[in-house]
Amino acid sequence: MATTVQPSPAETATRTTQSQAYGVANSQSPIEPMTIERRALRPEDVAIKITHCGICHSDLHMAHNDWGMSVYPMVPGHEIVGVVTGTGSAVTKFKVGDRAAVGCLVDSDLTCEHCMAGHEQFCPNWVMTYGGKDLQDGSVTYGGYSDHVVVRQEFVCRLPASLDISRAAPLLCAGITTYSPLRKFGVGPGTKVGIAGLGGLGHMGVKLAAAMGADVTMITTSPEKGQDARELGAHHVLISTDQAAMDAAAEHFDFILNTIPVTHDVAPYLNLLKPNGVMVIVGAIDMLQGVHGGALAMRNRVIAGSLIGGLPETQEMLDFCAEHNVHPEVEHIGPAQINEAWDRMVKGDVRYRFVIDMAKTEGAA
Amino acid sequence: MATTVQPSPAETATRTTQSQAYGVANSQSPIEPMTIERRALRPEDVAIKITHCGICHSDLHMAHNDWGMSVYPMVPGHEIVGVVTGTGSAVTKFKVGDRAAVGCLVDSDLTCEHCMAGHEQFCPNWVMTYGGKDLQDGSVTYGGYSDHVVVRQEFVCRLPASLDISRAAPLLCAGITTYSPLRKFGVGPGTKVGIAGLGGLGHMGVKLAAAMGADVTMITTSPEKGQDARELGAHHVLISTDQAAMDAAAEHFDFILNTIPVTHDVAPYLNLLKPNGVMVIVGAIDMLQGVHGGALAMRNRVIAGSLIGGLPETQEMLDFCAEHNVHPEVEHIGPAQINEAWDRMVKGDVRYRFVIDMAKTEGAA
Numbered sequence: 001m002a003t004t005v006q007p008s009p010a011e012t013a014t015r016t017t018q019s020q021a022y023g024v025a026n027s028q029s030p031i032e033p034m035t036i037e038r039r040a041l042r043p044e045d046v047a048i049k050i051t052h053c054g055i056c057h058s059d060l061h062m063a064h065n066d067w068g069m070s071v072y073p074m075v076p077g078h079e080i081v082g083v084v085t086g087t088g089s090a091v092t093k094f095k096v097g098d099r100a101a102v103g104c105l106v107d108s109d110l111t112c113e114h115c116m117a118g119h120e121q122f123c124p125n126w127v128m129t130y131g132g133k134d135l136q137d138g139s140v141t142y143g144g145y146s147d148h149v150v151v152r153q154e155f156v157c158r159l160p161a162s163l164d165i166s167r168a169a170p171l172l173c174a175g176i177t178t179y180s181p182l183r184k185f186g187v188g189p190g191t192k193v194g195i196a197g198l199g200g201l202g203h204m205g206v207k208l209a210a211a212m213g214a215d216v217t218m219i220t221t222s223p224e225k226g227q228d229a230r231e232l233g234a235h236h237v238l239i240s241t242d243q244a245a246m247d248a249a250a251e252h253f254d255f256i257l258n259t260i261p262v263t264h265d266v267a268p269y270l271n272l273l274k275p276n277g278v279m280v281i282v283g284a285i286d287m288l289q290g291v292h293g294g295a296l297a298m299r300n301r302v303i304a305g306s307l308i309g310g311l312p313e314t315q316e317m318l319d320f321c322a323e324h325n326v327h328p329e330v331e332h333i334g335p336a337q338i339n340e341a342w343d344r345m346v347k348g349d350v351r352y353r354f355v356i357d358m359a360k361t362e363g364a365a
Numbered sequence: 366m367a368t369t370v371q372p373s374p375a376e377t378a379t380r381t382t383q384s385q386a387y388g389v390a391n392s393q394s395p396i397e398p399m400t401i402e403r404r405a406l407r408p409e410d411v412a413i414k415i416t417h418c419g420i421c422h423s424d425l426h427m428a429h430n431d432w433g434m435s436v437y438p439m440v441p442g443h444e445i446v447g448v449v450t451g452t453g454s455a456v457t458k459f460k461v462g463d464r465a466a467v468g469c470l471v472d473s474d475l476t477c478e479h480c481m482a483g484h485e486q487f488c489p490n491w492v493m494t495y496g497g498k499d500l501q502d503g504s505v506t507y508g509g510y511s512d513h514v515v516v517r518q519e520f521v522c523r524l525p526a527s528l529d530i531s532r533a534a535p536l537l538c539a540g541i542t543t544y545s546p547l548r549k550f551g552v553g554p555g556t557k558v559g560i561a562g563l564g565g566l567g568h569m570g571v572k573l574a575a576a577m578g579a580d581v582t583m584i585t586t587s588p589e590k591g592q593d594a595r596e597l598g599a600h601h602v603l604i605s606t607d608q609a610a611m612d613a614a615a616e617h618f619d620f621i622l623n624t625i626p627v628t629h630d631v632a633p634y635l636n637l638l639k640p641n642g643v644m645v646i647v648g649a650i651d652m653l654q655g656v657h658g659g660a661l662a663m664r665n666r667v668i669a670g671s672l673i674g675g676l677p678e679t680q681e682m683l684d685f686c687a688e689h690n691v692h693p694e695v696e697h698i699g700p701a702q703i704n705e706a707w708d709r710m711v712k713g714d715v716r717y718r719f720v721i722d723m724a725k726t727e728g729a730a
Binding site for chain 1: 479484487549628640641646647648649650651652653654655656657658659660661662663664665666667668669670671672
């Protein structure tokens, strides 16, 4: 494999740099080491030494071109934390040595109505952290499975001091994806919340809803996962294959966060919602089965979708997690174990998020 | 047919009364005159001489037992306006001669969380205006296709003086069904609202959204209906079969009121919603086709249902309509024309709501 030396701050600021990365050459290839180039710092750019990057299931979908939008070679990774190693001449938000975090987007036009509202994820010109196209030079963006990254300061969050940097990375996607709908729909003390599905998203949903003061129920097919969810902060468990229990829970919940990652019949979950209750779908980027209009209308029920969050809300989420000591449950791997981790993720064999420790070299390719 | 004489206030208060009604004997029978009994006034009851009753499409579904919940004989009608002719000993809200209005429900337990929140339509013990079961004596309720009705005062609304009583009846179902979701989701000045489908519900949606100050677009397959909608207050027309126009309107609307009364693919309408936009289904009490989770998630879109409204909101709607001079467009018929009106309603041949004028006797059976 190619080896690189971490550039000095002065170097980073004045020339392009070589980055040791881990990516895929095409939709069939495994992860392999590759050297990529990071741009010289523009005035507003921040260079970040990546200490950890989370592995999101969408990395695998993107690597396999499941959504028909992939560009190769691809360096995945949009749950990035690290330390600032260089700053462009106009950077005011960070200085060298600061802890920093980057999520799913690295640029947008900053002028449209969505950007002005702090919802950069809806900007028609948003740039994905990997597989996107840089707005200034048209180059393809590369993600966080790499040793460093260059991102404009507006898209870099501050990582609060009380968050453990080794565990924080999944907050940048799994965290904000679950935090945003919980906030939008007013989850808090007195709210009865159900979390359907216990994976990377579901486990953050349990932790965040509990930290917000809600009464949290894990809804799962598996009693074992129910027990795990209790350890994460869930107050109750509802086994979705127990029809009597599901009937007894009819109209119980104000809010259900549905993290089930595959197509499914949402009707049994809708039936659990109170009048005016809300179910947010964050897992199934897939066709959902049809529902009966009456199941919505007769109880003023709501089905909604939610996509990560904008930069202000992502910072708010990090600050909330710091204040409430909310950390993802992670399993650390080194860069050499990414392929193995992807295989295990497909089987659901992870509690609950793999995090690549970029400094972990044992078994490295 | 049997004939009855309208009872005097004193009589109404002390004994059961015979009411000339128009109902169905079974799920196959046409509307025919029938005599029913109205209860003697309980302390909290109000007797109302019905001047007008609207014809809702759900009357036909109920008459035909399409929803499997019908009880026969059935006297339909839940869009009722009239004049108070008698009051029970404990009635404080009305006096003889007051104008009054009754909608889709005539009782509930008044103690559950839903009743306490003013959402009596979600009370587990709510009593439908017709085909329901009285909470005190178990008798079947009969609706507004009749000359008078007895209802407890909590379920009788005041009909403001500036509303034309001959046109107001459809507000009690079509009006509140459209008003409630428009209010819940904050429609007002600056909001871009689409109304899909132009029938009894859709035409009220256009009028109410326009009266709330929104920018209103009629979404229809028919240019003729588009023109009609403009006359009702719509500012724009979007022809849903014009793919170029639909593409150009992508992400245009904050809110869509979907009044299409049959199952359909909601995806083309979802695509019209801005990020965080809301589509409320009020027409299709039927299976909806499945939607892609991505169409919801990628733009934080919301699909919701809505069922009439509670009593406080129904009164608020009547007051709003009085203040803004919002009246349904109606076609008056006499009791003898109900069967014909039902046939025409099935064909969509009504602009936009039939109202039975109980005093209109020409051609009476």
